[in-house]
Amino acid sequence: MKSIASHQMKLYWPLYVMAIPGIIFLIVFKFIPLAGAVIAFKDYSVFQGFIDSPWVGFKHFETLLQHPDFLNVFSNTLLLGLFKLTIVFPVPVLLALMINEIRKSALKKGIQTALYIPHFLSWVIVGGILFDFFSLSGMFNIILGWFGAEPVLAMQESAYFRPIYVLASIWKDAGWGTVVYMAAISAIDPQLYESAMIDGASRIRQIRHITFPILLPTVLVLFLLDIGNFLDLGFDQVYNLLTPMTYNVGDILDTYVFRTGIQQGQYSFATAVGLFQSVIGFIMVYTFNKLSNKVSDGGLW
Amino acid sequence: MLASRGEKVFVGVITGLLILLSVVALVPLVSVISTSLSSKSAVDMNLVTLWPKQFTLDSWKYIVDRPDLWKSFFLTLSTTVIGTVLALLMTALFAYPLSKPEFRWGSVIMMAVVVAMIFKAPIIPYFLTVRGIGLYDNPLVLVIPHILNPFNLIIMRTFFKQFSKELEEAAFLEGCGYFRMLFQFVLPLSKAVLATLALFYGVVLWNQFQHPLLFLQDTNWFPLQIKIRQFITDDSVIMAGASSTMSLNYNERTLRAATVIFAIVPIVVVYPFLQKYFVKGAMIGSVKG
Numbered sequence: 356m357k358s359i360a361s362h363q364m365k366l367y368w369p370l371y372v373m374a375i376p377g378i379i380f381l382i383v384f385k386f387i388p389l390a391g392a393v394i395a396f397k398d399y400s401v402f403q404g405f406i407d408s409p410w411v412g413f414k415h416f417e418t419l420l421q422h423p424d425f426l427n428v429f430s431n432t433l434l435l436g437l438f439k440l441t442i443v444f445p446v447p448v449l450l451a452l453m454i455n456e457i458r459k460s461a462l463k464k465g466i467q468t469a470l471y472i473p474h475f476l477s478w479v480i481v482g483g484i485l486f487d488f489f490s491l492s493g494m495f496n497i498i499l500g501w502f503g504a505e506p507v508l509a510m511q512e513s514a515y516f517r518p519i520y521v522l523a524s525i526w527k528d529a530g531w532g533t534v535v536y537m538a539a540i541s542a543i544d545p546q547l548y549e550s551a552m553i554d555g556a557s558r559i560r561q562i563r564h565i566t567f568p569i570l571l572p573t574v575l576v577l578f579l580l581d582i583g584n585f586l587d588l589g590f591d592q593v594y595n596l597l598t599p600m601t602y603n604v605g606d607i608l609d610t611y612v613f614r615t616g617i618q619q620g621q622y623s624f625a626t627a628v629g630l631f632q633s634v635i636g637f638i639m640v641y642t643f644n645k646l647s648n649k650v651s652d653g654g655l656w
Numbered sequence: 657m658l659a660s661r662g663e664k665v666f667v668g669v670i671t672g673l674l675i676l677l678s679v680v681a682l683v684p685l686v687s688v689i690s691t692s693l694s695s696k697s698a699v700d701m702n703l704v705t706l707w708p709k710q711f712t713l714d715s716w717k718y719i720v721d722r723p724d725l726w727k728s729f730f731l732t733l734s735t736t737v738i739g740t741v742l743a744l745l746m747t748a749l750f751a752y753p754l755s756k757p758e759f760r761w762g763s764v765i766m767m768a769v770v771v772a773m774i775f776k777a778p779i780i781p782y783f784l785t786v787r788g789i790g791l792y793d794n795p796l797v798l799v800i801p802h803i804l805n806p807f808n809l810i811i812m813r814t815f816f817k818q819f820s821k822e823l824e825e826a827a828f829l830e831g832c833g834y835f836r837m838l839f840q841f842v843l844p845l846s847k848a849v850l851a852t853l854a855l856f857y858g859v860v861l862w863n864q865f866q867h868p869l870l871f872l873q874d875t876n877w878f879p880l881q882i883k884i885r886q887f888i889t890d891d892s893v894i895m896a897g898a899s900s901t902m903s904l905n906y907n908e909r910t911l912r913a914a915t916v917i918f919a920i921v922p923i924v925v926v927y928p929f930l931q932k933y934f935v936k937g938a939m940i941g942s943v944k945g
Contacts, residue, residue, distance in 0.1 A: 367760075369834035370753035374761065377750030380804045381765075383789065384782075385772040391781025404788075405781070450677075456670045468931070469678035472685070475923050477863030479881045483888045483916040484684050487691060490909060492702045494687040500702065526681060558663050583774065590779075591865045595885070609779075616780045617870060629778025637775075 395627040408623075415627035424611070425628070432607040432632075435520055435593075436585045443524045444581055447532030448574055452562055454533060455540050470530025481527055482595030485519065486510055516601040520588075523596060539573045540566060575647055583640035586632045608632050685920075692716065692913035695905050714905040715914040725918070727876075728883035733922070735798040735879065736861040743803040743857040744850055747812050750804065752838050755816035766813075773806040783870055797871040798879055802861055808853050815849040816842060851933035855926075862923065880919055887915045 364371070390405070395415055397408040419425050450470070457463045473481070489495045489509040496506040509515040543566065551561050590609040597605045608628060616625025686706050691699060695710035703709040719725065753759040754766060791797040819842060827837055843850070865881045872878065878886075887894045891908045894915070 367758055367834075370756060370759045371761070373749045373834070373838075374753045374759070374765065376746055377804060377809075378765065380746070381768060381772060383785065384801055384804075385777065385806075386768070388777035388782035388785045389772075389775060391785055392778050394781060394784075395778075399784075405784075450674075453670050453674055456667055457674065458667075462671070462675075466674050466678045469681055472927075473681060475859055475863075475927065476920060477865060477881050479863075479865055479885045479888070480916055480919055483884065483912060484688050486888060487688050487909065487913055487916070488684045492699055492704075492909065493691075494683070494705050497702050497705055526684075530681065557660075558666050587776070594869075595865070612779055617783060622780050622784065626778050626780040629780060633776065633778060640774075 392626060392630050392633075394623050395630045397623060399623040399626070411623075415624045416631070418624065419627055419631065427603070428606050428608055428611045431604055432586050432588060432609075435517065435588050435607060438517065438521050439524060439588065440578075440581060440585065442521050443529070444578065446525050446529040448536060448570070450529060451533040451536035451540060451570075452566060454537065455566065456558065456562075467530070467533075470533070472530075473527045474531035476527070478527075478589070478591035478595040481523060481592075485523060485596065489519075510596070511598050511600040513601050513604045516596070516605045520593070520596060520605070523592070535577065536570060536573060539570055543569050579640060579643055579647065582643050583636045585639050586636055688913045688916055691910055692917050694910060696907045696910060699907065699909055712905050715910040718906055718911060719914040719918055725883060725887075725915070728878055728880045729918075731795070731798075731877065732862060732880040735795070736858055739799040739802055739861040740854050740858045742799065743805075743808075743861075744854060746803045747805075747809055747853060748838065748843060748846075748850075751809055751812035751816055752834070752842065754809070754813045769806045769809060779870075786871065792871050793873050793877070794871075795877045797867055798864065798877075799861070801867060802857065802864065805857070805860075808856055812846075812849055812853060815846060819845070848933050851930050855930045855933070858926070859923070884915055884919050888912055 387405075394405055394408060396410060396412060398411050398414075399405075399408045403409075454463060454466060457466070476484075487493055491506055491508065495509060499506060507515070509519065547565050548561055551565060556564070586608060588607055588609060590613065593605060593607050593610055594613075597610065608631075612625045612628050615621045615628070683706070687704070690704050690706060690708045692715050693708035693711055693713070694704045695712045695714070698704055698709035754762050756762070786792070786797065786801060791800065823841070824837060827841060832840070863881060864879065865885070868877075868879050868882050872882070894908055894911050
């Protein structure tokens, strides 16, 4: 056995050398932080590090569940996550089905480009654009003025935060989200459509009975992945849309962890919050994966 | 292909709807551009919607005269360029062995990559680890944490897997090693996937906000997004260089608008060159990955 292994190394050593930087990267930036999550069960001290800090069991989780802030932050996160899954998620599917109906390729390309562009802007920029759009002399209030409505500072108004979060998510990423679905659609055998047309099936029926069913497994996989990130609303996004006036509805787990952990230095407590978030995500994926295995054959594993 | 009247109406309605949506998607962007090119008084009188009113370049002149903005701009430009090159190199070096069946560690590493993709470490231990290796208040934090992305790694590995074995075997018989194989044959044939991943990495590097927010205190190392954020949220920063004369033809709002567009320009310039590649590349990753 040993001689085979050494023979292998003699021939294939460059492959192993090539992989070393990547392996180091994965260990340092992914697996050490993952293992470092144990500090949620410890009282982390900077001098003792991940390993030597003393164990405290579920102390931080108990504090967390009794914290009045936490309940509010958690329900904000839950609600926005729910909106993301139910309202934001289906939009790219619909868009892809619609774009697919356009046969003129120049027009199709133009539409796709216009819908892709916002994806490439940072949330700082999107926040900047939205604050400008919704400012007192901005376009939103000018349009309201045409209908004789009173101007509102929508970005500073709690009631508007959730709708703006949802619309901003759609605006930025729904167009780009179609790329995956368009790829799946383009892989469909054209003969299916030809025979459907011979049978006299209308465009709408073709969508219902051919395109959509074939797209469904892709939709399901992406939905499951989204469920795992259900409480992961995007730190950049929320941070850049938030104002002190919208804290009561817009403060989420990510911004809460940033405040308590990074700014106030309660490392173990904030890690407990983060771990709580990851565990809920994992339970959600696991449950829904079981469900989708039962309902259909699809699923992540 | 004979389309009935109903079909034509159906396609017409969908086309119309999509054109409308594309226009609506561009409205916020266009209105910010118009604001940046309008005068202070036109903006204050609520005149500016989709077209600049009392056209002036004064806001732009003010913005391009701000040395602190250019400093951040060039810092971000260099971290983006260096980071993208390093990321492509790193990803290719890792993806190549992973695409080879004779690489014994392959399946274990692939499993680790998938685990790393599904289980995101909580941000605090990540912060402590990165700080622990000396990247706190270090401009390298704008580059190093971004040079390998598991998702991009899988895209590149999938792409490499499709190369024919015959070509490689022929090259090996000529005495060509794995390193030469990768750099002389495989990478030159992978332009589409390299361009796609360059775009993906480049956008992340250019747009990064959370890493500098977490790790950088020294204002000298503030990248563009942090600078823009200061300009957007803090009027005293954006007006810092304004003269106190009353004849200003700009205000906080027109300046903010110009700053926002300033940061978008490079993306818009690069986009058309890469567009033809990225859809194709994204498809490779999504269909098979």
